[in-house]
Amino acid sequence: MASLDVESVRAFVAIADLQSFTRAAEALGATQGAISVKLRRLEERIGQRLIERTPRHVRLSAHGAVFLDRARDFLAAHDAALSALASATPRRFVLGIAAHVAGPELPALLAQLNAHDPGLRIEVRLENSRTLLDAFDRGELDACIIRREDDRRDGEVLSPEHFGWFASPNFEHRQGEPLRLAALSPSCGVRDIATRALDEAGIAWTEVFLGGGSSAVAAAVSAGLAVAIFSCRLAPPGAIEIGERLRLPRLPSSEIVLHSTLTDLKSRAALRTLAAAFREHRARSGSR
Template identity: 30%
Template sequence: MNNDHKPARPIFDLDMLRTMVMVADCGSFTTAATRLHSTQSTVSQKVRRLEELVGHQLLDRSSREIHPTDAGIILLGYARHLLAVSNQLGEALSSGMSVTIRLGVPDDFAASNTMPVLAAFNRKHPKVKLEIISGLSADLLRSYDRGELDLILIKQRRHSREANACRSETMEWIDSATRPCFEQDPIPLVTFPSRGLYRDDMISALEALGRTWRICFTGTSLASIQEAVANGFGISLLPTRAVTSDHKVLGINDGLSPITAFEIAVFHRPTTDPVVEELADVLIQIVDEEGQ
């Protein structure tokens, strides 16, 4: 009988693997700690323990942004697979459990056909607790980065940040249908706050025309912007889906070129629950249908 003993194979802890994946995806221990609702020291300790367990350095910490080593790349492939299988197993065994999805969407989607589709998704998954927050895209993205949202649908400048899925955003210049004010000088503008999208592009386009302008109305909600334009407070720039019969669309004949600088983006984490991925696919389908 051979009494030689082979070294025990390491048993991988899913929590350590999840931490490693999050650090690699974020490129930062600090950001990963925020998303994991943990501390930077705890995250660093878990990665070090994993490195000791496998006997290899898994992350290159020599630059400002952290990158996986060759061994880390190999481990990450298997780690993602194991975490996905774990999520699938949890889903299969959670017939009596509920899943909470915190979803962030901009106002113009919250006010469109999105809500009936999300309600239908909720009926299909009665054990899913869907918490929906609407607001400015910049605010939703910050909440997502802090780990406060699981899935977001936002508007951003094209290619400004890599997302799970992106679609181009169709924009329209709009004036009041009954009280147009485009010919006024200076031209009055209806805008979102300075941290919102579209504002700088509106100003740049008008200045390129040689037009003077003034901001007449600033609103934080889509409804306030729509109403202000409809009642003749000024012109604005909104997604096509937000244009109503109370608005007049301005275009090339008015000297205004189309704005193509924006896109709709969907974000969720790589290690997310399968039902979150399913909801993300639903959001992408909504965007595709509204863009047709």
């Protein structure tokens, strides 16, 4: 009976989950070529094609679909056996995620991270990007996912971030009056983008709603009280982009970056899984 190579099975599961050889390689910290070789060896070992690959799509074959759950069980048993031998206390992983970056996919991302390494004790902190970056620099966070701040060029780029002016369809702006603006807090970098753009365009504005978190700002926008700047992907349901209608200035794009100080191999592997999953969710949401 053929025996299974753990890393080849792990490569197969990553390809199946992420539907991409490239993203699977990122998640496992390997090259795309190495991932392809591992999959080919696994298929040769069991004598069945597991993945169907075309120039546009990566999908499970019929045999791959049957094998996938068993492959997960195999990896879980392997990892559980190793974990049982480990005498170290659970590793603590403090992750900061910017409030304007975290989207509806956040629970799925954290669940995927936990499934990858159950021995990792995950603690999550939601704040604005500037606050999280300061905390990271002070050593209070192991990693953070934030909007790039100012001219700081370090960090791993996860995706671009595009902003827009959003308001309720029934929002009314009276000519000659300052634009009513809702924002997160005075220290929020996204707020700075909005106010700087308005000042440079010579448009008067006033803050009628400040602070309370992103959900509170979204509520103010949905109620028709004010305009707010949002990532185009995370605008409140029902809100519309009104920049062109009100002749508001174009907003500069930014980038979502990952900062990390993790050095041990297991934690780095977990972080690669998180980064790959984040890119995958962003790619899917961008295609809708």
